[in-house]
Amino acid sequence: MRRLLVALALPAALAAQQPVADSPALAKALAVLQADNAWTLQKQVALCEIPAPPFKEQARGIAFKNEMVALGYANTYIDSVGNVVADVQGAAKGPTVLIEGHLDTVFPEGTDVRVKRDGTRMIAPGIGDDCRGLAVVLSAARAVKQANLKFAGRVLFVANVGEEGPGNLRGTRHLLGTAYKGQINYFISVDGTGMHITNKGVGSNRYNVHFKGPGGHSYGAFGMPNPIHAMGRAIATISEIQVPKSPKATFNVGIVSGGTSVNSIAMEGIMDIDMRSESAEELAKVDVQVRKAIDDAVKAELARWPASKAGLSVRIDTIGIRPVGIQADDAPIVKTAIAVAATFGVKPPLGSSSTDSNYPISIGVPAVTIGGGGIASGAHSWSEWYDDGPNGYVGPQYALRLVATLAGVAP
Numbered sequence: 001m002r003r004l005l006v007a008l009a010l011p012a013a014l015a016a017q018q019p020v021a022d023s024p025a026l027a028k029a030l031a032v033l034q035a036d037n038a039w040t041l042q043k044q045v046a047l048c049e050i051p052a053p054p055f056k057e058q059a060r061g062i063a064f065k066n067e068m069v070a071l072g073y074a075n076t077y078i079d080s081v082g083n084v085v086a087d088v089q090g091a092a093k094g095p096t097v098l099i100e101g102h103l104d105t106v107f108p109e110g111t112d113v114r115v116k117r118d119g120t121r122m123i124a125p126g127i128g129d130d131c132r133g134l135a136v137v138l139s140a141a142r143a144v145k146q147a148n149l150k151f152a153g154r155v156l157f158v159a160n161v162g163e164e165g166p167g168n169l170r171g172t173r174h175l176l177g178t179a180y181k182g183q184i185n186y187f188i189s190v191d192g193t194g195m196h197i198t199n200k201g202v203g204s205n206r207y208n209v210h211f212k213g214p215g216g217h218s219y220g221a222f223g224m225p226n227p228i229h230a231m232g233r234a235i236a237t238i239s240e241i242q243v244p245k246s247p248k249a250t251f252n253v254g255i256v257s258g259g260t261s262v263n264s265i266a267m268e269g270i271m272d273i274d275m276r277s278e279s280a281e282e283l284a285k286v287d288v289q290v291r292k293a294i295d296d297a298v299k300a301e302l303a304r305w306p307a308s309k310a311g312l313s314v315r316i317d318t319i320g321i322r323p324v325g326i327q328a329d330d331a332p333i334v335k336t337a338i339a340v341a342a343t344f345g346v347k348p349p350l351g352s353s354s355t356d357s358n359y360p361i362s363i364g365v366p367a368v369t370i371g372g373g374g375i376a377s378g379a380h381s382w383s384e385w386y387d388d389g390p391n392g393y394v395g396p397q398y399a400l401r402l403v404a405t406l407a408g409v410a411p
């Protein structure tokens with residue numbers, strides 16, 4: 001039995017690739033990334049200082065495209081949803097690898113995105129998440145040109161839109177689900193900083209829930225159901241939902257609004273709720289309980305005022321659904337990513353998160369999200385900072401050697 005299990009496990013283990021041997025061109029490209037590290041950091045800052053709120057990534061996308069064209073990727077284009085794509089045909093037969101960093105930030109229009117310095121520390125919203133990823137993709141593409149490195153397979157260098165919450169992975173969905181459907185063999189997202197491998201995608205369901213009633217005077221019309229009260233009942237029930245620690249499942253009502261004045265029975269109560277899990281089953285269970293809590297709350301609020309003719313309605317709008325992406329710790333692409341990291345003396349932690357890799361993993365395309373090197377803190381906050389440390393250049397080197405390993409290198 002034991003022997004049989006080992007035999008069955010073997011093919012998967014064999015499918016993981018050993019890090020590609022450094023051809024002279026690959027060695028040169030890696031050396032360029034170290035020698036021209038200042039260029040990488042300069043582009044990270046320049047891209048960060050172009051605002052890119054959700055759905056408003058255009059200006060940053062155009063800047064990224066211009067950089068790619070200037071590097072010699074003349075066929076770089078911006079697709080119908082705003083992704084910037086440089087499609088590099090392989091020199092021989094080999095798999096197709098897509099590597100991307102995301103253009104969008106969580107910060108609204110008007111946010112001061114100028115980069116401030118404190119010693120070697122660079123401080124600005126988005127400087128790490130994901131201007132680091134963009135700089136890694138850009139500098140890797142530059143090193144490829146400088147070293148005249150030819151991949152065996154096809155490589156797509158991408159700056160994508162829509163990674164953050166409201167974007168709902170629309171850039172990556174478009175690339176993997178429509179534009180290059182069935183054509184991508186390996187997917188790499190460079191998201192954030194440090195050296196880590198995200199191999200599991202936390203799924204999420206996010207809703208905007210709208211409770212509605214006729215409303216009225218708080219004194220004169222007293223005795224009718226109140227949408228805010230109904231919403232309060234729902235939140236109270238939701239807050240008591242029991243979830244397992246493993247596989248982790250979570251819920252959060254993050255925003256509430258509604259009402260017009262203290263002495264009016266509200267006409268509407270609105271809440272945004274987020275549920276997450278690395279298990280599709282657990283996520284579905286929380287979802288069912290949340291929907292029941294909302295339904296029951298409306299019924300209870302109506303039952304509280306049996307004499308009232310006023311009704312209550314509720315509408316649940318989807319803000320975003322991110323599929324759960326389960327990929328084993330010993331999946332070939334994960335083992336390959338670990339093996340390539342080891343060539344730099346790094347043992348990156350594996351983890352689960354909600355990133356662009358969710359989508360490819362959910363449709364069966366091997367995918368990892370890796371960090372772009374350096375050290376950082378405060379992602380999604382105004383005090384976000386990035387420090388390149390003594391060897392930030394290892395981030396882009398790691399990304400490039402991983403691409404080269406997966407795509408293969410032409411002699």
Ligand SMILES: [Zn+2]
Nearest residue numbers: 129130191192
């Ligand atoms: Zn990010």
